[in-house]
Amino acid sequence: MSAFFANLRRLDRRWIFLTVGLLVVVPLLTGFHIAPVLPSARARGFYDAIEKVPPGSTVLLAGDYDPGTIAENYPMHLAVSRHLMRRNIKIIAVELYPGGPPLADQVLHIAGAEYKKREGYDYVNLGYKSGNEAVMSAMGSAGIPRTFPADRSGTPVGQIPVMKGIENFGQIAMIVSVSAGYPGTKEWVQQVVSRYHVPMVAGVTAVSAPEYYPYLQAGQLQGLLGGMAGAAEYEVLVKAPGLATRGMDAQSLAHIFIALMIILGNLAALPQRTPGAKK
Amino acid sequence: MKREIPLLISMAAGIFVLIGFFVPHPAIRDIYDDIQGWVIIVVAFTYVLGMANLLRINTEQIQRRAKDWPYKLALVLSLIATMIVGFFFSRGSHYLDDGTGFSWIYLTFYSSMSSTMFSLLAFFIASAAFRAFRVRSVEALLLAVAALILMIGRVPIGNAIHPAIPQIADWLMEIPQNAAKRGILMGAALGVIATGFRVILGIERTYGEGGGT
Numbered sequence: 097m098s099a100f101f102a103n104l105r106r107l108d109r110r111w112i113f114l115t116v117g118l119l120v121v122v123p124l125l126t127g128f129h130i131a132p133v134l135p136s137a138r139a140r141g142f143y144d145a146i147e148k149v150p151p152g153s154t155v156l157l158a159g160d161y162d163p164g165t166i167a168e169n170y171p172m173h174l175a176v177s178r179h180l181m182r183r184n185i186k187i188i189a190v191e192l193y194p195g196g197p198p199l200a201d202q203v204l205h206i207a208g209a210e211y212k213k214r215e216g217y218d219y220v221n222l223g224y225k226s227g228n229e230a231v232m233s234a235m236g237s238a239g240i241p242r243t244f245p246a247d248r249s250g251t252p253v254g255q256i257p258v259m260k261g262i263e264n265f266g267q268i269a270m271i272v273s274v275s276a277g278y279p280g281t282k283e284w285v286q287q288v289v290s291r292y293h294v295p296m297v298a299g300v301t302a303v304s305a306p307e308y309y310p311y312l313q314a315g316q317l318q319g320l321l322g323g324m325a326g327a328a329e330y331e332v333l334v335k336a337p338g339l340a341t342r343g344m345d346a347q348s349l350a351h352i353f354i355a356l357m358i359i360l361g362n363l364a365a366l367p368q369r370t371p372g373a374k375k
Numbered sequence: 376m377k378r379e380i381p382l383l384i385s386m387a388a389g390i391f392v393l394i395g396f397f398v399p400h401p402a403i404r405d406i407y408d409d410i411q412g413w414v415i416i417v418v419a420f421t422y423v424l425g426m427a428n429l430l431r432i433n434t435e436q437i438q439r440r441a442k443d444w445p446y447k448l449a450l451v452l453s454l455i456a457t458m459i460v461g462f463f464f465s466r467g468s469h470y471l472d473d474g475t476g477f478s479w480i481y482l483t484f485y486s487s488m489s490s491t492m493f494s495l496l497a498f499f500i501a502s503a504a505f506r507a508f509r510v511r512s513v514e515a516l517l518l519a520v521a522a523l524i525l526m527i528g529r530v531p532i533g534n535a536i537h538p539a540i541p542q543i544a545d546w547l548m549e550i551p552q553n554a555a556k557r558g559i560l561m562g563a564a565l566g567v568i569a570t571g572f573r574v575i576l577g578i579e580r581t582y583g584e585g586g587g588t
Binding site: 132227233307361362 | 404469487494497498506526530531545
């Protein structure tokens with residue numbers, strides 16, 4: 097046993113990398129299934145909030161992320177687009193990350209094709225605007241058409257049917273924030289929810305999720321999806337298992353392996369720390 | 376004057392934005408909207424400034440054959456090539472439309488490389504966890520135990536092992552974590568308020584340093 101721990105202490109970290117790689121890749125390639133995904137209260141809150149939005153109303157879908165966090169944000173972005181379109185809710189998409197617009201286009205086109213929704217009539221992507229919080233604030237005070245005078249392709253908002261009657265947040269039934277960090281969910285809460293009292297739900301990266309728990313507990317967020325696990329829970333709720341659900345088995349194995357490594361690492365270090373132990 | 380004018384602009388902008396947040400009167404609101412419009416334009420210009428700075432610094436280093444200069448060369452060439460493709464090879468479409476060269480670069484290179492960088496986290500975290508969660512004190516033990524519960528409780532296998540694991544993970548996140556996070560948020564907010572007032576009142580001047588006197 098002591099020889100095992102001695103070897104563990106000298107373990108080349110590349111073996112850990114290789115094992116993690118295999119544990120992630122094999123379930124994704126083989127479809128190997130470990131355990132069912134059970135939705136959390138946070139994901140249910142997200143789902144229920146969208147279920148309460150009346151069909152025909154308009155939702156602001158903020159896709160504030162770029163390809164760096166595709167693995168976590170894209171599945172939730174796609175799932176929520178599907179959910180909104182399935183419920184005949186109109187979507188106005190905006191992005192405050194320069195790399196975000198093509199991803200928003202992708203999810204809107206995929207979901208739009210599935211639910212036979214027309215761009216411009218049922219959804220529009222207004223694209224990227226620099227300015228971070230100032231853009232959010234301007235959308236409320238100066239108005240959405242003045243802040244985004246044209247959509248991503250350059251069509252003036254006055255010529256876009258889905259934008260008809262949209263002036264500011266007064267005509268927005270809910271904000272759905274899919275966020276990777278700054279500017280994102282926190283800024284939407286601070287600049288818009290606290291000021292204009294628009295209901296809001298958020299899907300965020302796992303690493304940033306703890307930051308939003310106070311907003312969730314205070315009721316400023318009605319639901320929260322954290323990372324790929326949150327996205328998978330939401331996919332289960334909307335009955336459309338996709339990228340995130342497939343990734344959960346890989347993530348389960350990786351987490352178990354890392355937990356095992358932490359325990360083994362401590363056991364291996366134990367003899368060194370025991371008083372009187374030979375070094 | 377180089378110091379006083381930026382100071383006055385900051386003070387005026389700060390005062391109007393602060394008042395405009397709470398007062399919806401049109402007289403205030405119009406100025407508030409204009410200031411926000413300027414912010415949006417100024418932030419857009421900072422991208423141009425940032426790109427020019429990136430080009431200047433990296434070009435200098437390439438000329439000096441500084442350490443890792445081939446990577447800097449790849450960066451500069453990629454930047455210029457992407458700009459040329461975006462500006463001149465969109466075949467009459469919007470540069471971001473499907474099928475354009477810029478869109479191809481975005482999907483083929485930028486998207487793949489960004490995702491790869493994020494994916495590397497899995498390996499770094501595995502290695503870091505192996506070394507970082509060494510139990511050297513009672514506090515470190517509490518941290519390691521909490522980390523283990525969260526790691527397992529946050530994935531479906533946690534519930535399969537025992538239904539109590541995700542429940543404990545939720546409790547950890549909603550009670551102790553939330554309490555600590557609230558404290559940090561409130562402390563940070565107070566700091567931001569204090570700094571904001573220092574800027575508005577002209578006490579905080581470090582942002583104007585280097586502007587001459």
